Amino acid sequence: MHKVLFAACLGAVAAFAAGAANANDELIKMQQNPKDWVMPAGNYANQRYSELKQITAANVGKLQVAWTFSTGVLRGHEGGPLVIGNMMYVHTPFPNIVYALDLANENKIVWKYEPKQDPNVIPVMCCDTVNRGVAYADGKIFLHQADTTLVALDAKTGKVEWSVKNGDPGKGGTGTSAPLVVKDKVLVGISGGEFGVQCHVTAYDLKSGKQVWRAFSEGPDDQIMVDPVKTTELGKPVGKDSSIKTWQGDQWKIGGGCTWGWLSYDPALNMVYYGSGNPSTWNPKQRPGDNKWSMTIFARNPDTGMANWVYQMTPHDEWDYDGVNEMILSDQDMGGQARKLLTHFDRNGLGYTLDRATGELLVAEKYDPKVNWTSGVDMNKSSPTYGRPKVVAQYSTESGGEDHNSKGICPAALGTKDEQPAAYSPDTKLFYVPTNHVCMDYEPFKVSYTAGQPYVGATLSMYPPPGDSHMGNFIAWDNTTGKIAWSNKEQFSVWSGALATAGGVVFYGTLEGYIKAVDAKTGKELYKFKTPSGIIGNVTTYEQGGRQYIAVLSGVGGWAGIGLAAGLTDPTAGLGAVGGYAALTNYTALGGALTVFALPQ
C-alpha cells in the first residue's frame, strides 16, 4: 500500500515536471478547463466559447453586478483579463499595469506590476495606447509593453523573470498585441504599419527570453521564413523571392505588414495562424506591386517558424484593410465531409473559410451586404486570378490615383470588422461577429518617409452607408455557406470581443458602454447593463466558488475613440448632421473599469 502510494506520488511529480518542461501540455489541458480563462481568446482555437452554462438564455435577464474594479487608467481598454484558479490578471493600456487579484479573497490586489516606460512611445502608437492582454504559461505572466518590451512576470509575485526588446519605438515599432505561448516559446507580433515598420512575428524561449526565430511579413525568403518549394499559396509553391519581387526596389524595408492581431494554434497540425496588416504607405500609387506578404493569412510551424502556407487576401491594398483579424479554428462538417476549418473576418469585408491544413480557399463572402469595393473573390481554380478579389474600378483608389478623392467606398479603413474578436459556438455552429457599418472617401497623396514619423499618405472621411443611420451590426454568420444567420443593428460600431457560452447566450459590449446578452439562436436581446465607460474590451467568463461570472473591461478609446468621439459626418447633408451621426461623447466618457456579473444567489 505504502509502495503503491509512493509510486503514484512519483508519477504525479514526474507529470508535473514534464508539464513544467513543456508548457504546451500544461496549456492544452488548462484551456480545456471551463472554470479558467487561461489565454486571451479562451482557447488555442480562438473560439471565445465557454462550456459554462449556469447562466442561460432563460435566466440571463436576472444578471447583476457582482463586483467592480477600477484600473486607474483612462485611455482605451482593449482585451480582457485571464483567470487561473483563484487568480485574475487584469492589464491596462499605457503605462501597461498588470494587477493580480485574488478572487477567493475579496478580489484583493496580490501584486501590481507597473513598468517604467519612456512616454515618447505614446504618440508613436497609432490609434490610442491600447494593449490587448497578457498570456500565461509555466507559472509566468507574459506582457507585451507599449515600448515593445516583452516581459515575463512570476505569476505568484509579479517579479520580473526576464525581459527582452521586440522592436524599436524610435522607428515606430510598438507593442499592443497579446502574446501566445506555444510549447516552449512565447510568440508575439508588433505594431507600426502607419510608421513604415518591417513587421514580424517573433518566438522567444519561454525560460530565458532568448530569441529563437523571427519571421518578417515582407523581405527576402530567409527573412520571411518561407520555403520557395514547400510553402504554398492556394496549393501552389510560392516560388523564389515571392515577396521582394512584388515591391519596387527596397520599399519592402519600410513595408509594414504588421502583426498586431491575434495568434491561434492547432496542436494536432502543429501550426500557428495569424494575419499581416497593411502595406505602408496608405498611398497605393507609391508602392506598385502586390506588396506580398502584407494582408496575408500565415500558417507557420511554431518550432521552426517556417511557413506552411500563405494566402494574400488583399493584394496591393488601396484602402488600409489590414489582414490582422483573428483566425478561428473549428472542426466542422462541410459538404458532407469532416474538415479542419479556419474562419477569418477580414477588414476588407469578406468572411473567409479555409482548410487550415492545406490553405485551400473554401468560402469568401461579404459579411456586410454594403461592402462594395469588390464584386467577390475569383473562386475558379483554373483562372489565372484564382483567389484574388475583383476590384470595382469606381472604388479603386489606385486607378483614381494621387490627389483624386474616391467616394463611397464600403467598408471604411477601419474595416467591416477590426481587431475585436468574434466567437464561435460549437453548439449552434455559428460565428458571432462584432462589426462596423461605415463607409469612406479616400484620397491618396504622396508622402515622404522619415524614420519614427507617421507614414500615412491618404486623407479619408467616414460615414454610415448611404440610407443607413446605424454604424454597427452584431451578426451571426454561417461559415460553411457564407451567409448571415441574423443581424442586430447597433448605433455605433461594435468594438468589443464577443463571448459564446454553452448556456445558449452570446455576450458583447457596445461603444455607449452597454454589455448585452443575446440569444445565440435568434439574436434576441435578453439583458443589457450600462457600464461606466464605452466597451472596446472583450467579454470573459469564469467560475469561482461554484458561481459563473461574466467580466468585461470598459474604457472607451482606440480607433473608435478617435473616429467616433465627435460623431461622423454626412457628406451629403452638409453642416449640422444629426441622428445616426451622433457623437460618442454624448454617451460616454473615459475611464478604465472591470465590471463582473453573476446571477443573484
Add this chain to the structure above:
Amino acid sequence: MRSISCVAALMVAVMFGSHAFADGPGDPAAVKNEDGKYFDKEGNPTFKVTDGSVDWYTYSGYRRYHSECHVCHGPDGEGSSYAPALKHSVESMDYGHFLEVVASGRKNVNASQNNVMPAFGDNPNVSCYLDDLYVYLRARSVDAVGRVRPAKHDDKPPAAQQAEDSCMGKK
C-alpha cells in the same frame, strides 16, 4: 539660488501659459493675397472662402490634417477620446505658438493623463505644410469651413507647387 531659479522658472511657466491663453489669433479676415496665399492684418496666414470655394492652402490643410493629425485629434479638428479638439486649441493660440507646438511637440504626463504630442519639426509631411494646417484649423475654429471636405477649392498656385517641391526635396 536654487529656490530663486525655481521661482523664475515658475514665473516663466505662468507667463507662458497666460500668454498662450490671452493671445488668440485675432481677426482672421484676409487683407492681403500673395500668389494665392492669404494673410490677416497682423501678417499671419489666414483662410479665404469665396462663394463656397476655399483657398488652396486651406484645402491642402484639410488633406494634410486628415493624414497626419486626425489619427490622434479626430476628424475635422473635433478631438478624440484623448486628444484635444484643435479647432478649439487654435482659438487661444497665436500663429507663433502653434508653429512651436507642432514643431517641438508637448508632454502632459501625470497621474491622470498620458498625453504626448510628438515633435513634427523633422517630418516633411507636416513641416512643409504648417501654414496649410494652421489656416485650415483657423477656418474650422470660426466655422468658415464645415466638418466635411471643402466642396470647392482654388487651383494650386504655382508658388505652392514650388514651395512644396523645394521643401519636400523634390528635384
